[in-house]
Amino acid sequence: MPSGDDDEVAERVWARVRSLVLDRHERKREVCDALGMSFIKIKALRRVAARPLTMSELTEQLNTDRPYTTHVVDELVRRGLVLREQHPEDRRSRVVTVTPAGHDAAALANRILGEPPKAMLAMSSEDLAELDRLTELLVD
Template sequence: MRHSNNAAGDTAARVWAALADLVLRQENRRAEVEEALGLSFLRTRALRRLLPGPLTMRDLTDRLNTDKPYTTLIVDELERRGLVERTVHPTDRRSKLVTLTPAGTAAAEQAEAILSRPPTALLALDQDELADLERLVAKLRGAG
């Protein structure tokens, strides 16, 4: 029985390594986004977090998992580039709201389009293989 668990663990490790290679290395979408937008990936992530709507600096800090001074540096640069605006929060004058400008929305949407494009290897699968993979991924998501 223990041998079976080790074999399953070894197989799982190989599958995970292959998936990581496919997603993180074969087609480096992060680098593609950085090059397309001329922004670091974290700054692009800040824009993407703002797509659903304005956030306070505190909420943006939480969603970026950074500290407040670093979020301020990020927003300062995005503001200098005309991608976001900071305004006083309408109900809490101590807070600042960060809002995408039209240029910021376009940049965030461009990043989303790049990041959501399936890898070439995935597009090479036939419909039955994609259906099998979709079923397996759904099973994996339900296991967490």
């Protein structure tokens, strides 16, 4: 059973992890600047680049409402990054697919977002292995 001290340590570690991801090495701003669009549009693009999605699926994955998802997709269509077409099996539904330009933009976003901070790249093999082991416990 964790003690009060364990709770304090967990809070301190969580604060450092949050700071590492959100404050010190904010890739969101970097990717938004590189692609010239908001992060929600980048998030939608990355989801659609992974696989075609219906508007309903995309709405659910983005955790937005339908009108906002429509606004996001309209902008991605306007930029030539995605296509919105009638679902082949359900005429009432629309499917969003990535274009070649959208695929390239999503790949750039993934590259930027996936780049580890320099401090992490400078860690020893042993420290990286330990961090890998510990973070695996958090995501399983």
